[in-house]
Amino acid sequence: MRHALLLGLAAAVAAGVPWTQASAQMDDPVAAEFDKFREVLEKDNPAELWEVKGEQLWTTPGGPKKASLEKCDLGLGPGVVKGAYAQMPRYFADVDRVMDAEARIVHCMITLQGYELDKLDDKPFSSATHTPDPVSITTYVAAQSAGMKLAPPQNHPKEKAAYAIGKEIFHYRAGSYDFSCASCHGVDGQRIRTQPLPNFTKPEQAIRSVQGWPGYRMTGGVMHTLQWRLTDCYRQQRFPEPGYTSETLSALLTYLTVNASGQVYKGPGIKR
Amino acid sequence: MADPMKIRATLQGDVADVRVLMAHPMETGQRKQGGQVVPLHFIQSITATLNGKQVFSADISQAISRNPVFAFKVKGAKAGDEIAVTWKDNKGETRTDKTTVRGGS
């Protein structure tokens, strides 16, 4: 039934029937078709390859100090990984700031393993031929929160401040094209080309900013984290570049994750 | 050296559902990076064995997606049986990984 409808509409559009007549029904079958095969793709997700690698990197001594990350405190105590990702970003007293998962992992790599930030943030994002270690580790850590409810704390004053600041940053319009995050993700039911744009200001849709990340991105076939996602949004917003693991990105992630609070995180996913 | 595959083999009745994730760039020889064409680099053949006996094999092209995923089904498998998968690419590199068939639901 749905199948026939989809084909019929595709044919109508191809034949030049004005979109206004077709659009209302067209959105749903295409989205439904994408969702159906998204399930197929998620069943065997190449992200698992990096999950395995990340676990190795977490448990194996490495870096100039030849230490493992097993003493890294992700907010639930040193070495506790299970559930940690679902409860970040959060405030960390040792750095007196709110950190998201990847920011915290990078912090641990610096303090425990002796890596230098300059080297870690030189090329922090995956390419076709290289996946940086923090990406693999974040994928591993995220996988240990699969099936858990998102519960980023909002207790410490700086956690509350990060939410309020993140909300401002989300709505801040500037850059060559006057775009903010909200230009694309502040209204219901919009698309760029065929890509649906969830409204992250609404709790039930905000989950889509977190769900599926870290994600295996079909375009390019690379593993990416939320640090990459937000940074690349800023590229497309025609902004200058936000610093890797900066407070700005942690604040934005606080805003997005708190909006999605209480919803179930499914673990690393697959993205378009 | 190539990264390990991830292989899952789960029994459904007497059929083992085998699902394989491979880490490989599967370069088509048409992609450019920094103005230069990245040379053709892809897995050409795959074989799978059940307790050492071949059950599945394939010749494939560069049109298979990067980081390939395959699934196939093997009849007459039991829990504890060994499934081994081998791939070989056009540069002669090869990798074999194994797993044990697990009882399903």
Next chain:
Amino acid sequence: MKLTTLAILAGGTVLLASCATGTGDPRAEALAMMDRDFHARGIASKDRLKEDAVMAACNKYNDNPPADVVARLQKEQLATIRYPADGKLLGDWKAGEKVAQNGRGMAWSDKGGVGGSCYNCHQIGPATTSFGTVGPSLYQFAKMRGFGTDIQRYAYGKIYNSKAFNLCSQMPRFGHVQALTEQQMKDITALLMDPASPVNQ
């Protein structure tokens, strides 16, 4: 006690960075934070982070500034529009279609060759079904609105500086920020206005 000290210290930093008049003002803190955290990359210079008078009003009032502010700023924006010196507003609709399809340009990964990104947000020609819905459909633009010079001027002006007509419009100011050339804007105007353009069939 210790927390209070920290809060005062943190507040002090914000004061220095953004001249905010008080602590705990999220907008001021956000501006200061972004100023610390963003850096130039490629063609995307750091000054792009600054809000101009229009964006400052839109940001401050959640895209809905008071009427007097809107009237004043829209008038200023209208004055920025430079119509073609030769008086011709319509270029080549076929070239316009190419500009409309091209979503590149102005990002730090780009070097030159700016497109209009039109299909990202608008339905335009009937042949393209993968169009965005952030902006209204422009299919049959002139057929519905008329082919006259006044509509041509409106279309060209809207592309040049959308904020002259709707202060907090989500549409970029393609001419004002020198993203598109005069010829490109003429070509897009032709795509929308030319009776022979597929848009108006």
Next chain:
Amino acid sequence: MHQTRRTVTLGLLAALGGALLSPLRALAARNQGAFEAKSAVDAMRALGMSGAAESKDIEIRAPDIAENGAVVPIDITSNIPGTTSISVFIEKNPFPYTGTFDFTAGAVPFVHLRAKVGESTPVRVVVAAGGKFYTTAKEVKVTIGGCGG
């Protein structure tokens, strides 16, 4: 002399490698001509599959519209008794022949694969069973998504 010995050694190594890899496939060399063919018809001819009979006993499960042409999931099941192989041709790809999957000693004639699809195209499948060839095809559309930047 030296040259000859090296060639022999290499040949032996290759044969050994092939044998270790796959006792069956070592016998059937990779059909390079089929992989280099620019049309599905030419590839099928190179594989000796021309004239395959249309069959309703082959199921192809693939998206009507793929979200991303870089990764199009395809499930193929043959319900034809005695199926020994499944071959896939993505007709409008530059090199349509995508691969052949061989089933031996108890493998069920089913395969899941993910392929790059450059543009909207029929995905053609040819099944070998009892020395004969059977075929069917399914249309997969590929769209433009995202900002294109």
